[in-house]
Amino acid sequence: MSVDAATAAPGAATERVGRSEERKDLAEKIRGEAQFAGDLEVPRMLHGKVLRSEVPHARIVSIDTEAAAALEGVVAVLVGTDLGGFNPLWGHAIKDRPILAIDRVRFQGEPVAAVAAVDEATAEAAVRLIAVEYEELPVVDTVMAAIAPDAPILHEEEVERGLFHGLGDLPEEEGNVCYRYRLDAGSVELDEAEAEITVEGEYEFPAVFQYSMETHTVIADFGDGEVTLWASCQHPFLVRAEIADLFKLPIGRVRVIVPYLGGGFGSKSYTKMEPLTTALAWKAGRPVRIQNRVDESMVTTRRHGMRCRMRTTAKADGTLVSRNVRLWLDTGAYADNGPRVCATAGDAAPGPYRWDAVSVDANCVYTNTSPAGSYRAFGAVHTHWIGEMQIDEIARKAGLDPLEMRRRSLLRKGEPVRPDGTGKPLDADLIGDVEKAAAAVGWDDPKSAWVGRGVSVGLLAAGAHPVSRAGVRMEADGSVEVNVGTTEMGQGARTVMAQIACQELDIDLGRVTVQGADTRFTPYDRSTGASRSTTLAGLAVQRAAADLRRRLVETAASRWGVEPESLEVRDGAVHGAGGSATYEELIAMRFGFVGGEVIGEGEVRPEGGTGSYAEGPVFWEVCIAAARIRVDPDTGRIAVERTATIADVGKAINPLLVERQDEGAVLQGIGNALFEEMVFDGGYLTNDTLLDYRVPRIEDMPESMRGIIVENADGPGPYGAKGCGEGAQAATPAALATALADAGVPMTELPLTPERVWRRINQLKEEQG
Amino acid sequence: MADARLALTVNGVPRELTVPERELLLDTLRDRLGLKGAKRSCDVQVCGVCTVLVDGEPVSACTYLAVDAAGREVLTIEGFAESEEFAEFERAFADRAAVQCGFCTAGIVLTLKSLRDAGELGSREAIVEGLDGNVCRCTGYKSIVEAAEAIAAGGRS
Numbered sequence: 001m002s003v004d005a006a007t008a009a010p011g012a013a014t015e016r017v018g019r020s021e022e023r024k025d026l027a028e029k030i031r032g033e034a035q036f037a038g039d040l041e042v043p044r045m046l047h048g049k050v051l052r053s054e055v056p057h058a059r060i061v062s063i064d065t066e067a068a069a070a071l072e073g074v075v076a077v078l079v080g081t082d083l084g085g086f087n088p089l090w091g092h093a094i095k096d097r098p099i100l101a102i103d104r105v106r107f108q109g110e111p112v113a114a115v116a117a118v119d120e121a122t123a124e125a126a127v128r129l130i131a132v133e134y135e136e137l138p139v140v141d142t143v144m145a146a147i148a149p150d151a152p153i154l155h156e157e158e159v160e161r162g163l164f165h166g167l168g169d170l171p172e173e174e175g176n177v178c179y180r181y182r183l184d185a186g187s188v189e190l191d192e193a194e195a196e197i198t199v200e201g202e203y204e205f206p207a208v209f210q211y212s213m214e215t216h217t218v219i220a221d222f223g224d225g226e227v228t229l230w231a232s233c234q235h236p237f238l239v240r241a242e243i244a245d246l247f248k249l250p251i252g253r254v255r256v257i258v259p260y261l262g263g264g265f266g267s268k269s270y271t272k273m274e275p276l277t278t279a280l281a282w283k284a285g286r287p288v289r290i291q292n293r294v295d296e297s298m299v300t301t302r303r304h305g306m307r308c309r310m311r312t313t314a315k316a317d318g319t320l321v322s323r324n325v326r327l328w329l330d331t332g333a334y335a336d337n338g339p340r341v342c343a344t345a346g347d348a349a350p351g352p353y354r355w356d357a358v359s360v361d362a363n364c365v366y367t368n369t370s371p372a373g374s375y376r377a378f379g380a381v382h383t384h385w386i387g388e389m390q391i392d393e394i395a396r397k398a399g400l401d402p403l404e405m406r407r408r409s410l411l412r413k414g415e416p417v418r419p420d421g422t423g424k425p426l427d428a429d430l431i432g433d434v435e436k437a438a439a440a441v442g443w444d445d446p447k448s449a450w451v452g453r454g455v456s457v458g459l460l461a462a463g464a465h466p467v468s469r470a471g472v473r474m475e476a477d478g479s480v481e482v483n484v485g486t487t488e489m490g491q492g493a494r495t496v497m498a499q500i501a502c503q504e505l506d507i508d509l510g511r512v513t514v515q516g517a518d519t520r521f522t523p524y525d526r527s528t529g530a531s532r533s534t535t536l537a538g539l540a541v542q543r544a545a546a547d548l549r550r551r552l553v554e555t556a557a558s559r560w561g562v563e564p565e566s567l568e569v570r571d572g573a574v575h576g577a578g579g580s581a582t583y584e585e586l587i588a589m590r591f592g593f594v595g596g597e598v599i600g601e602g603e604v605r606p607e608g609g610t611g612s613y614a615e616g617p618v619f620w621e622v623c624i625a626a627a628r629i630r631v632d633p634d635t636g637r638i639a640v641e642r643t644a645t646i647a648d649v650g651k652a653i654n655p656l657l658v659e660r661q662d663e664g665a666v667l668q669g670i671g672n673a674l675f676e677e678m679v680f681d682g683g684y685l686t687n688d689t690l691l692d693y694r695v696p697r698i699e700d701m702p703e704s705m706r707g708i709i710v711e712n713a714d715g716p717g718p719y720g721a722k723g724c725g726e727g728a729q730a731a732t733p734a735a736l737a738t739a740l741a742d743a744g745v746p747m748t749e750l751p752l753t754p755e756r757v758w759r760r761i762n763q764l765k766e767e768q769g
Numbered sequence: 770m771a772d773a774r775l776a777l778t779v780n781g782v783p784r785e786l787t788v789p790e791r792e793l794l795l796d797t798l799r800d801r802l803g804l805k806g807a808k809r810s811c812d813v814q815v816c817g818v819c820t821v822l823v824d825g826e827p828v829s830a831c832t833y834l835a836v837d838a839a840g841r842e843v844l845t846i847e848g849f850a851e852s853e854e855f856a857e858f859e860r861a862f863a864d865r866a867a868v869q870c871g872f873c874t875a876g877i878v879l880t881l882k883s884l885r886d887a888g889e890l891g892s893r894e895a896i897v898e899g900l901d902g903n904v905c906r907c908t909g910y911k912s913i914v915e916a917a918e919a920i921a922a923g924g925r926s
Contacts, residue, residue: 020866026862029874031806038808214808660869660908664908664909667908690811691815698910
């Protein structure tokens with residue numbers, strides 16, 4: 001599969017890409033004018049509230065809604081058994097999830113009933129009047145409990161693949177394991193028997209919450225055989241398909257409109273609150289809004305917790321030999337994006353090194369906890385730190401500096417990344433990158449006791465399915481609308497897409513507007529995630545703008561009776577031997593009056609394959625960070641002195657936005673590594689407010705934070721670009737954990753809370769006597 | 770739930786409203802007055818996206834009763850955006866791309882305004898302390914600190 005850039009830039013007088021242009025959405029956002037889903041008012045709109053299960057696992061004996069329905073101001077009360085006319089189950093990967101629980105709840109927080117009322121307070125009051133009788137069932141609260149031989153099975157019925165499973169066949173029914181990803185090359189057993197250095201351990205990664213500050217918010221209107229949604233969603237076209245499938249409607253009768261998103265980070269990928277809001281609107285016969293509270297968003301989606309056993313072997317001189325990985329990801333009660341997270345974690349587990357033998361067995365496991373899905377750098381973030389801890393341990397045993405160890409062992413451009421030789425080979429200069437990161441944190445600077453520095457290198461399968469389309473439309477006055485399905489959730493996509501169109505048309509940024517997707521009018525785009533938008537949607541925009549340019553040139557050529565090849569496009573006009581005409585003049589010539597528009601189309605689709613996960617990825621996102629930390633041995637508290645991350649982007653369309661996005665990734669990585677954790681106790685989430693769940697605040701900023709942009713023009717996107725924004729998040733926890741080990745405190749469990757670190761320091765002191 | 774008569778000034782305009790005694794200022798602003806710039810997120814006074822200024826002091830409108838604003842002056846981002854002073858803030862944020870999703874931005878801008886008015890933007894430490902009540906999940910804060918430093922310097926970059 002390839003998605004080569006088919007179009008060269010015109011003979012532009014001005015470079016419009018590679019410049020840190022001001023964000024297109026800046027003024028609207030800083031003035032408080034930008035509209036998010038919760039700011040919209042739809043005529044006759046009701047407000048919905050959800051009754052969620054109080055218990056992690058139970059049979060529903062009865063639901064009494066009589067008092068709720070009788071409350072003044074209540075328009076509709078919905079329970080699972082009302083929905084018999086629609087398809088019963090949804091899930092883009094695995095159809096395992098009812099819109100509302102029917103006879104059984106599988107996690108605390110699972111929607112059981114919903115109320116639509118004239119205002120939110122009334123809906124909330126009505127929800128409190130619904131009485132549910134539960135008969136509690138044994139709770140499977142951890143992955144280890146879930147894979148125990150006598151574990152209760154969460155999904156006994158046969159499940160179907162979802163519309164966007166995309167990962168081959170479902171495995172044979174295997175207890176609570178809903179998906180399994182394996183990588184095998186060589187004979188790990190043979191190599192392990194002969195190993196001169198062996199390091200091994202069992203590791204724990206926490207469940208964490210994405211906390212996009214705007215909670216999931218959806219307005220649904222279910223008219224006459226037609227659904228309209230205004231939704232805080234990253235992937236409107238996939239939501240459209242799932243809603244159409246679930247409610248038995250043609251795809252063209254479902255319309256999804258996406259305003260600005262108040263952050264996404266994966267939490268708004270695929271389908272979340274849209275099915276329930278749609279169902280409630282159907283029952284009410286009026287538009288309904290459901291806006292989650294933070295505690296509700298926390299149980300709507302989260303990052304997978306994980307247990308992992310890893311063993312790495314090497315020769316005495318540090319030459320790597322084999323890696324053996326078994327891991328279990330806690331996907332909660334429903335699969336959500338668990339299968340893809342599992343495949344990505346498996347792909348990232350070997351790390352970008354050369355091996356004689358590799359065995360990876362990654363399992364996605366159901367438990368009675370809230371469902372887990374996508375969160376920035378998923379999969380990679382899970383296994384990257386563990387693999388890198390073991391590389392460092394081998395380096396220590398072989399007497400090598402960690403940086404030297406990586407210089408010797410990292411894959412080079414063109415070598416296969418997957419140890420079985422399948423998929424896309426390495427498309428980046430990792431050694432050059434890691435040298436830059438290490439230098440930026442002062443790798444060789446002297447350091448005192450309890451100070452450590454670490455470096456980490458990994459790869460993340462990026463791009464998802466390579467299908468993106470775009471239209472670029474020029475009005476008679478020369479103003480341009482870029483029609484592209486990318487969701488603006490803070491990353492600056494609207495600015496970048498506009499810059500690409502400007503480059504192709506050689507016009508100023510002020511002439512271009514970019515809006516959110518409306519699936520009725522916006523060309524298809526697979527999704528906004530997997531760092532894919534600049535690479536794939538950006539390439540579609542580049543092609544669409546080039547197509548528009550071609551049409552304008554053809555108009556001039558036919559008017560002037562010359563060959564198109566003899567003409568040049570520069571500064572918003574077409575120039576030839578016989579004269580020049582601005583785009584506005586050309587459109588007037590084309591139609592003979594002051595109306596009409598010209599539309600260019602661009603498309604990216606799999607070339608020479610199906611675009612499957614196994615053929616891919618579209619590109620390997622580079623995940624590289626370095627860090628210097630100091631730990632207080634008396635408190636276990638870690639201070640992050642310096643971080644450096646690499647944005648290996650091929651070509652930075654807007655360098656400032658690249659840097660800014662990676663700074664955010666570093667802080668999220670710090671949160672994930674040092675203190676964020678959703679704490680479940682027997683299936684009950686015990687820290688479901690921001691008082692108890694701590695996210696990084698301004699004082700958590702590293703003392704020095706460097707973002708380094710590397711531009712080798714080696715990406716498949718426009719001008720050699722490839723995506724960024726996730727790599728830094730995968731690499732940061734690994735750099736912090738390896739730095740802490742370098743300071744003398746090797747840990748096997750994240751987050752690296754002061755208490756945990758302090759206990760480990762004392763344990764090590766005791767061991768050393 | 771009893772209703773209360775409420776007289777206050779919002780963005781320089783005197784308002785008289787009848788609101789339930791339990792109504793939160795955030796709901797009054799967003800739902801009665803159509804001022805959607807203040808956002809709702811954590812509901813527990815941690816995240817700062819609902820920050821507005823009451824008599825010049827930042828408050829979390831998600832946990833502040835509307836009736837407690839009686840007789841006071843409320844400034845929201847919509848009001849501040851009309852002022853000449855705002856242009857400095859806008860330029861400082863624009864030049865450093867200190868806005869990403871934008872959900873937290875209004876609260877941060879208003880907090881910074883109150884800090885500057887109180888003369889509390891003098892150092893990086895003061896900025897960090899002053900913005901402790903405003904979470905931003907996108908930026909990593911560095912750009913916001915840089916913008917705040919520029920604002921402290923009177924908009925000079």
